[in-house]
Amino acid sequence: YKRQGVILAMEIMDTEFVGTIVRAMHYLKEIPSPYFKIYPDMGNLSNFSKDVLGELELGIAETVAIHVKETKPGVFKEVPFGEGEVRFTEIFRKLKELDYQGMFLVEMWADNSSSQSLEQATNKISDAYRFVTEKMRQAGMEI
Numbered sequence: 001y002k003r004q005g006v007i008l009a010m011e012i013m014d015t016e017f018v019g020t021i022v023r024a025m026h027y028l029k030e031i032p033s034p035y036f037k038i039y040p041d042m043g044n045l046s047n048f049s050k051d052v053l054g055e056l057e058l059g060i061a062e063t064v065a066i067h068v069k070e071t072k073p074g075v076f077k078e079v080p081f082g083e084g085e086v087r088f089t090e091i092f093r094k095l096k097e098l099d100y101q102g103m104f105l106v107e108m109w110a111d112n113s114s115s116q117s118l119e120q121a122t123n124k125i126s127d128a129y130r131f132v133t134e135k136m137r138q139a140g141m142e143i
Helices: 021-030 042-048 052-062 088-097 118-138
Strands: 008-011 036-039 065-068 103-106
Touching: 021 036, 021 052, 036 052, 036 065, 042 052, 042 065, 042 088, 052 088, 088 118, 103 118
Parallel strands: 008 036, 065 103
Antiparallel strands: none
C-alpha cells in the first residue's frame, strides 16, 4: 500500500463506536501510520458531539475528506438538506479557517421505488448541490 499511496480513512460513523473525532483519535494512536486517517461526516459528528468545531480542529491534520450530510437528533439517513440541524455554514467557516484543502463528498440516498423518476432524482441532486454550495459561499469559501 505504501508504494501505491493508498490511504485508509475511517469514517466518523453514525454509531457511538466512532461517532466523534475524539473517539477516532484513539484508533489513530493505536495504529500510527501516515496511511491511516479519518473521514469526518458532518451529520454524524453533529449528532454525537456538543463541540463540532473543536472536534474538527482536533482532527484536521488527520482528515483526508469530509462527508457533507444532513441529520436530525437520532436520525442519520434520508434527512433532506435544510430539514435537519447540521450547522453547515458554521462548519464550512471553521474548515476555511483551518485551511482544509481536501475533498467534500455529499451523501444522499436513492429512492429505489418505481414512483421516483430520473428527472425527480436529478432535481434532488441539483437541489442538494445548490444548498451545499450556498452554505460554502456563506462561509466565505470559493466554489
